[in-house]
Amino acid sequence: DAKTTQPPSMDCAEGRAANLPCNHSTISGNEYxxxxxxxxxxxxxxxxxxxxxxxxxxxxxLIITEDRKSSTLILPHATLRDTAVYYCIVGISYGQNFVFxxxxxLSVLP
Amino acid sequence: NAGVxxxxxxxVLKTGQSMxxxxxxxxxxxxxxxxxxxxGMGLRLIHYSVGEGTTAKGEVPDGYNVSRLKKxxxxxxxxxxxxxxxxxxxxxxSYSWGTLSNQPQHFGxxxxxxxx
Numbered sequence: 001d002a003k004t005t006q007p008p009s010m011d012c013a014e015g016r017a018a019n020l021p022c023n024h025s026t027i028s029g030n031e032y033x034x035x036x037x038x039x040x041x042x043x044x045x046x047x048x049x050x051x052x053x054x055x056x057x058x059x060x061x062l063i064i065t066e067d068r069k070s071s072t073l074i075l076p077h078a079t080l081r082d083t084a085v086y087y088c089i090v091g092i093s094y095g096q097n098f099v100f101x102x103x104x105x106l107s108v109l110p
Numbered sequence: 111n112a113g114v115x116x117x118x119x120x121x122v123l124k125t126g127q128s129m130x131x132x133x134x135x136x137x138x139x140x141x142x143x144x145x146x147x148x149x150g151m152g153l154r155l156i157h158y159s160v161g162e163g164t165t166a167k168g169e170v171p172d173g174y175n176v177s178r179l180k181k182x183x184x185x186x187x188x189x190x191x192x193x194x195x196x197x198x199x200x201x202x203x204s205y206s207w208g209t210l211s212n213q214p215q216h217f218g219x220x221x222x223x224x225x226x
Contacts, residue, residue, distance in 0.1 A: 032212045034214055036214075041198060041220065041222075042219055042220070043114075043200050043202075043217035043218050043219045043220050044153070044200070044202075044217045045217070046214040046215070046216060046217075049212060049214055051212065087152065092212070098143075098155070098215065099152075099155075099169075100145075100152035100153035100154075101152050102150075102151065102152050103152060
């Protein structure tokens with residue numbers, strides 16, 4: 001079973017920031033938080049990951065709470081092409097504990 | 111640099127037929143994985159490999175076999191296809207563990223398999 005809880009769907013207006021929450025209250029000390037997205041039926045696309053510090057790259061920002069029990073993925077200026085299912089995964093990237101749950105379906109609206 | 115390449119992209123089989131899905135990666139990754147994704151659901155791990163010549167079972171291994179004869183290739187076999195194996199199959203790879211254990215998995219574009 002997935003170790004994360006995400007809302008099933010969210011809407012966001014084009015050009016606005018999209019904030020996608022994820023709860024992972026049972027995260028272990030050596031486990032990372034990874035975010036992927038899947039557009040239509042394409043392969044999952046890696047977005048960002050972090051351990052305990054906030055992270056930023058060209059695609060998004062990841063905010064992890066101090067107790068590491070939750071995190072938020074931020075797409076600063078959402079576009080229509082960001083419409084996708086977003087997956088929050090907790091674990092280490094190798095082996096069989098890299099579990100994809102149902103994710104959050106983000107719809108960016110014009 | 112192609113990343114992770116899966117062949118074929120589409121296939122239709124009859125019940126009882128066999129086939130092999132091929133995954134190739136050019137990133138020199140140690141770890142490779144096979145997942146399946148059914149409509150409206152997340153990915154489920156079938157088998158994975160931690161290096162050339164090694165394989166291990168994932169969450170849903172029944173009805174599938176795998177082989178990792180070369181580091182860059184990971185094969186998924188269906189010996190006797192069943193309609194329940196109709197799905198989209200994704201392959202992924204990641205760098206070795208240790209000091210780089212946080213490196214993300216990189217995915218191919220999938221193989222859409224229908225079993226009639």
